[in-house]
Amino acid sequence: MFSIMSFMISRRRFLQTSAASFAFAALGAHGLDIVNKKPRRVGLIGAGWYGKSDLWRLAQVAPIEIVGICDVDKQLLAGAVEIAQQRTNKTPRTFRDYRDLLKEKPEIVIIGTPDHWHALQTIAAVEAGADVYVQKPISVDVLEGEAMVAAARKRGRVVQVGTQRKSTPHLIDVKKRVVEAGLLGTVGHVEMCCYFPMRANGNPPVEPVPDFLDYEMWTGPAPLRPYDGLPHIRWWRTFMEYGNGITGDMCVHMFDTVRWMLGLGWPKRISATGGILVQKEGKSNIADTQTAIFEYEKFNCVWQHRTWGGPVDPEYPWALFIYGDKGTLKASTMRADFIPAGKNNPAKPIHFECLFEREKYPEDVTEKRIELNAAPATRRHMLDFLAAIERRSRPVADIEDGHISTASCILANVSMELGRPLVYDPRRRMVVNDLVATDRLRRAYRKPWRHPEVA
Numbered sequence: 001m002f003s004i005m006s007f008m009i010s011r012r013r014f015l016q017t018s019a020a021s022f023a024f025a026a027l028g029a030h031g032l033d034i035v036n037k038k039p040r041r042v043g044l045i046g047a048g049w050y051g052k053s054d055l056w057r058l059a060q061v062a063p064i065e066i067v068g069i070c071d072v073d074k075q076l077l078a079g080a081v082e083i084a085q086q087r088t089n090k091t092p093r094t095f096r097d098y099r100d101l102l103k104e105k106p107e108i109v110i111i112g113t114p115d116h117w118h119a120l121q122t123i124a125a126v127e128a129g130a131d132v133y134v135q136k137p138i139s140v141d142v143l144e145g146e147a148m149v150a151a152a153r154k155r156g157r158v159v160q161v162g163t164q165r166k167s168t169p170h171l172i173d174v175k176k177r178v179v180e181a182g183l184l185g186t187v188g189h190v191e192m193c194c195y196f197p198m199r200a201n202g203n204p205p206v207e208p209v210p211d212f213l214d215y216e217m218w219t220g221p222a223p224l225r226p227y228d229g230l231p232h233i234r235w236w237r238t239f240m241e242y243g244n245g246i247t248g249d250m251c252v253h254m255f256d257t258v259r260w261m262l263g264l265g266w267p268k269r270i271s272a273t274g275g276i277l278v279q280k281e282g283k284s285n286i287a288d289t290q291t292a293i294f295e296y297e298k299f300n301c302v303w304q305h306r307t308w309g310g311p312v313d314p315e316y317p318w319a320l321f322i323y324g325d326k327g328t329l330k331a332s333t334m335r336a337d338f339i340p341a342g343k344n345n346p347a348k349p350i351h352f353e354c355l356f357e358r359e360k361y362p363e364d365v366t367e368k369r370i371e372l373n374a375a376p377a378t379r380r381h382m383l384d385f386l387a388a389i390e391r392r393s394r395p396v397a398d399i400e401d402g403h404i405s406t407a408s409c410i411l412a413n414v415s416m417e418l419g420r421p422l423v424y425d426p427r428r429r430m431v432v433n434d435l436v437a438t439d440r441l442r443r444a445y446r447k448p449w450r451h452p453e454v455a
Contacts, residue, residue, distance in 0.1 A: 039063040043106035043130070045098045045121050047071035047080035048232055049369055050135055051112020054162065057378040058110065058133075059087060060361060062386055066092040067106040073232070074212040087363075096214060102128040108389075111135060114236050115243040116222040119144035122399075123452050126157040131389050133382070135162040137252045137406040138399065140244060142441040145403035146429055147452035152399045154455050160385040160395040161402030164374065165257040167381035170336055170352040178329055178338045179261050183347050185326030187262065190301040192254040194246060194318045199307035200238040201282030204228045221449035228283075238284040245286035247272075247409045251303045254320045255294065256397075256405035257331070258301055261322070266404055267294040267301070271421035272412040278308045292412035303412070333373055414440045429454070
């Protein structure tokens with residue numbers, strides 16, 4: 001007799017089979033070559049939360065030799081080395097300066113540093129002959145992104161961006177069974193949102209820099225703020241000096257996913273409004289409220305975030321919503337739902353659940369601060385990255401796509417600052433008829449660091 005439990009088991013098996021099929025497809029004919037290949041020489045730049053997480057996910061799907069781990073925080077370095085010893089039975093070399101690590105000629109470099117370092121480190125890594133896995137957003141200004149794409153193409157390197165929603169099993173399923181199957185009909189509107197209370201907003205006092213942290217090197221090309229505690233985890237993200245706020249951090253994921261699902265390129269026009277409207281008491285200088293509109297030929301993609309109050313849909317606090325005349329798609333990192341429209345619509349509702357792999361990878365369960373829902377996606381993202389390296393082809397989250405998604409979010413912030421819509425011309429690398437906005441495509445670098453040029 002059919003039961004809810006048997007349905008759930010069948011659904012889980014389907015997802016596991018689907019995920020396995022995706023992994024095999026990513027590897028293609030090179031699958032055994034990757035599995036049986038001698039360990040790849042890997043370097044990690046940025047031994048914080050997600051840098052380590054990306055390294056361990058790669059180690060779970062392919063043999064690697066950790067050439068070195070680089071960080072400006074000796075405590076973070078020690079913690080990463082301890083885990084590496086447990087997982088590889090070897091003690092990797094450590095570095096304070098990423099340029100010294102790159103002299104070891106790693107084949108693969110994983111970059112998990114704060115956003116303001118991504119451009120210089122990615123370009124240096126590809127110039128050193130490495131293929132790169134860099135976290136999102138790829139840059140803090142638009143021209144950094146242009147230089148990163150140009151460097152990757154000039155050197156013929158594979159650069160995968162950590163927008164792993166494109167490798168998330170249930171979202172791949174959604175794209176195939178809902179979007180590509182035409183169940184939405186004509187798409188007329190897209191909404192994206194984040195209502196997480198994730199904006200750090202304290203008032204810690206200025207204090208001496210601890211001996212274990214090279215704060216000068218941590219800051220690098222960014223403005224040197226007075227030191228008021230360890231910048232790790234969420235604190236640095238609350239300042240525009242190092243990133244692009246909630247839009248740069250969270251919208252980039254959902255917007256990139258929408259573009260992938262619907263086959264979208266650069267927006268025709270970008271506009272945004274918002275600011276610090278509610279949470280005014282702390283040091284944070286990122287917007288607590290923002291609405292951005294990314295305009296396309298036939299519909300708009302609208303982003304909304306609030307770091308206060310509650311979500312509109314508690315089941316989808318960080319999500320995307322695609323509206324078609326035949327149905328609506330809700331999707332997040334945790335789940336998805338297709339809801340057919342119209343009484344005479346023969347389509348049925350479809351629910352999708354996130355895949356977890358606790359049984360297959362039991363070490364996930366005890367790993368500190370791991371995102372268990374994201375680990376399967378990151379593993380598949382790494383497999384796609386490795387397959388692209390084998391084939392010398394473009395990965396699913398190629399640097400150019402990462403640049404479009406990142407730059408669009410940056411332009412939304414510029415639009416909010418200037419109070420007017422912007423039209424970006426990627427061929428001429430300028431904002432059309434707007435010299436002031438064009439000037440904001442490039443941030444000033446703190447000396448002696450030099451902003452990368454488009455080669």
